[in-house]
């Protein structure tokens with residue numbers, strides 16, 4: 001069992017591109033939000049790494065990847081040492097360039113819809129579905145969802161000033177459906193991200209930082225699971241985190257109402273275990289198990305179809321067929337149902 005859990009916020013922009021925060025400010029925001037690591041993905045640059053800012057900032061690990069492309073086909077990558085050239089028209093070239101460096105990468109916000117009040121309504125969608133070789137998809141991009149929900153100025157003001165978390169409805173259904181389809185053919189990884197920019201905007205007399213880093217670091221996080229603790233050694237630690245992300249030893253959680261720390265999903269057959277991201281040959285005798293830190297409504301999904309759901313703190317299910325299995329959890333908060341936890345896959349082929 002993988003029992004060491006680290007909570008990270010991925011896809012964060014700093015002032016090395018169009019974010020407003022320095023790396024030190026971002027590390028402080030992560031500390032204030034009680035998360036363990038941050039993945040920086042500035043546009044077209046590894047500037048923060050080149051300036052020596054990747055690494056442990058006291059108890060927060062700052063990792064530096066990048067984000068590629070312009071009008072469409074945004075791709076976020078990690079574990080790259082050299083700047084990957086943009087290629088918006090041929091994103092396969094970007095994916096291949098990341099893989100050639102031994103990196104991992106994710107389609108950043110493939111199905112965002114955009115809002116007519118932001119960027120002239122442009123949506124930075126993924127257009128080329130012939131691509132192969134990407135590690136996975138960011139199923140939940142907080143900033144895309146927030147922006148997609150702005151249908152008029154009062155809603156924009158309400159979301160900006162009163163209740164930014166209320167814009168959140170859960171992972172993008174199209175992204176999840178795409179992953180479920182891919183998972184039936186190959187291993188693929190779901191991550192969640194903030195796409196934080198901490199932009200300062202002004203509407204008439206109202207000036208405000210929209211979605212500050214610390215707030216976003218309490219929202220859509222990716223929790224990774226390791227077999228031992230990190231050691232405050234950058235090279236070793238980032239390799240372990242990237243290996244976990246690349247393998248799908250992670251889950252996506254909306255930590256705003258309740259932290260999902262403590263969630264686990266695994267399979268067991270006698271003394272044999274399979275963690276998220278692992279593949280096994282199907283044979284009778286396997287059980288899928290999950291535990292939650294608090295009660296929630298747990299749904300078990302096989303090949304994109306909901307098998308069953310139950311309310312409680314545990315899941316026990318005897319596997320009866322091959323398939324790509326994952327878990328979704330919702331929780332109750334003040335009489336409202338909220339999205340909470342979205343696991344990666346365990347595969348029985």
Ligand SMILES: [Zn+2]
Nearest residue numbers: 067074108124
């Ligand atoms: Zn983007």
Ligand SMILES: [Zn+2]
Nearest residue numbers: 011013067195
């Ligand atoms: Zn971005």
